[in-house]
Amino acid sequence: MPTRKLTQLALYTALSLAIFALESVIPPLAPIPGIKLGLANIITLVLLERYSPRDAFLVLLCRILLSALLFGQALSLLYSLAGGLAALLVQMCLRKRLGRRHLCLVGAFGGLFHNLGQLLAALLVTGTLGVLAYLPHLVLAGILAGLFTGLCASFLLQKLPPV
Amino acid sequence: MQTNDNRKLARNLSLVLAACILASLAVLLALRFAPRGDGPLQADIYRDGELIASIRLDQVTVSYTLPIEASDGGRNLIEVRPNEIGILSADCPDKLCVRQGFRHDALYPIVCLPHRLVIRLSRETDADGTDAVVR
Incomplete structure (x- = not known):
């Protein structure tokens, strides 16, 4: 990887880590595990748009591992991975098919699949079907939060200078 | 095109x-x-998917606390009250389980994801107990 790109990706990783840290200081929106804005997804969307799925994957993975190390959230590493990778995968596929104008839609599906991935992880980890009771909350929250991060990403892309 | x-x-x-x-x-x-049902309210406490305690909340007359240690050493302090149950304190980072408050109906479980702890509430509504064992 050329040094210039490596540096840029490192900066994006630092940025997403900062966004993640900032969000973890905000009190949770609802007392249900998994309901949050997921602002760090803005970076994933921007990277998918400006770089490649592979780069987005690298930055996401670094962000998740670093946040687990830095903020002592190793307990939730599994949930972050399940949600983050599910979201990346679906956003990657959709971005390939949809234009930039539909970034909100891509983000909404990302949010939805993030929460579905996390719920699946929770289901496997707790081994208790009872957690499925939160499925409707998580579907709603995921779509709304994803729409929001998609909107943020489109605004950001308009302002960013070309690569 | x-x-x-x-x-x-x-x-x-x-x-x-x-x-x-x-x-x-x-x-x-x-x-x-x-319909919420009016049968006796029961709380089942699961750790790592394993049922570790079943409490008939309608038979509780005096509140008491129940410390639970997770398999990774994490701690949750559950308080059992007459017809209510909730988590008083926990050493997980987000404390979402504590914020879920005390529950007195069988609608939603209390979940502490970091500690793999689930408190499932159920009411036996029918004689055939359709709601009794869902795991």
């Missing part, structure tokens, strides 16, 4: 999202107005 395809796909995907939102809202509404 490609933009045409794009637009159609985008429209279909939007419809899928709208359907998800409507279905979720419908389920939430249905749950809100569903």
Whole structure:
């Protein structure tokens, strides 16, 4: 990887880590595990748009591992991975098919699949079907939060200078 | 041509999202107005998917606390009250389980994801106990 790109990706990783840290200081929106804005997804969307799925994957993975190390959230590493990778995968596929104008839609599906991935992880980890009771909350929250991060990403892309 | 395809796909995907939102809202509404049942309220405490305690909350007369240690050393302090149960304190980072408060109906479980702890509430509504064992 050329040094210039490596540096840029490192900066994006630092940025997403900062966004993640900032969000973890905000009190949770609802007392249900998994309901949050997921602002760090803005970076994933921007990277998918400006770089490649592979780069987005690298930055996401670094962000998740670093946040687990830095903020002592190793307990939730599994949930972050399940949600983050599910979201990346679906956003990657959709971005390939949809234009930039539909970034909100891509983000909404990302949010939805993030929460579905996390719920699946929770289901496997707790081994208790009872957690499925939160499925409707998580579907709603995921779509709304994803729409929001998609909107943020489109605004950001308009302002960013070309690569 | 490609933009045409794009637009159609985008429209279909939007419809899928709208359907998800409507279905979720419908389920939430249905749950809100569903009959709650009036059988005895029971709390089942699961750790790592294993049932470790079952408490008939209607038989509790004096509140007491119940410390639970997770398999990774994490701690939750559960308080059992007459007809209510909740988590008083925990050493997980987000404390969402504590914020879920005390529950006195069988609608939603209390979940502490970091410690793999689930408190499931149920009421035996029918004689056949359809609601009794769902794991």
